[in-house]
Structure formats: structure tokens, C-alpha cells
Amino acid sequence: MRYHGSCHCGQIAFDVEGDAITQAMACNCSMCRRKGSLLWFVPRERLALATPEEQMGTYTFHKHVIRHRFCPTCGIHPFGEGTGPDGRAMAAVNVRCLDGVDLEALAVTHYDGRSA
Numbered sequence: 001m002r003y004h005g006s007c008h009c010g011q012i013a014f015d016v017e018g019d020a021i022t023q024a025m026a027c028n029c030s031m032c033r034r035k036g037s038l039l040w041f042v043p044r045e046r047l048a049l050a051t052p053e054e055q056m057g058t059y060t061f062h063k064h065v066i067r068h069r070f071c072p073t074c075g076i077h078p079f080g081e082g083t084g085p086d087g088r089a090m091a092a093v094n095v096r097c098l099d100g101v102d103l104e105a106l107a108v109t110h111y112d113g114r115s116a
């Protein structure tokens with residue numbers, strides 16, 4: 001499946017390729033609980049950005065291993081970038097920012113990021 005994602009105002013836009021989204025992860029860390037994001041993980045190369053890097057804001061905290069990308073204009077956080085356990089570059093996409101995803105139908109798993 002190919003999904004189109006964006007922030008609210010459209011300054012950040014991207015396409016992302018992966019299996020049909022049926023589940024997402026909710027995390028209780030200090031960042032995710034405030035954002036309310038529902039996350040879906042894909043290898044970073046599956047995310048094709050239509051926005052120049054410099055048009056995105058970047059926020060890091062704690063161990064500074066995840067780059068939380070956000071729109072400086074509308075404030076929405078569509079995805080984050082990091083490294084998976086196997087050393088691969090990964091993207092954590094906020095499925096709330098993707099078109100065509102039935103959020104109510106998703107099986108949500110809860111991750112205890114607060115204790116990580």
C-alpha cells in the first residue's frame with residue numbers, strides 16, 4: 001500500500017509504502033502522550049519526502065536518538081526518524097497524518113515508553 005501523509009497546512013508532505021495499516025502503537029512517553037500520536041513503523045527508505053528537509057522542524061529529547069519532525073507553521077508532528085534495533089534507519093509515522101486510514105478500526109497496542 002502507498003499512503004499519502006501531510007501536516008495540517010501541507011508544508012510537510014510525503015508518501016510512504018508498506019503493508020496495509022491494521023494496527024498502530026500508542027506510547028505513553030512524555031512526548032507521545034502529549035501528541036496523541038498513533039505510530040506505524042517503516043524502514044526510512046519507504047518514506048519519500050516531498051518537502052525539503054529545511055522546511056521541517058526537528059525536536060529531540062532524552063537520549064536524542066529520535067528526530068521528531070514537525071511543521072513550523074501548523075505545529076503538527078507527522079513522523080519521527082530514528083534507528084531500529086538492527087541498525088536500520090526507521091521512520092515512526094503518525095498514522096493520524098495519513099489519508100485513507102480508518103483510525104477507529106485500528107488495533108492499538110500500548111507501548112510503555114515512559115519506562116524505556
Ligand SMILES: [Zn+2]
Nearest residue numbers: 007009071074
Ligand atoms: Zn503544516
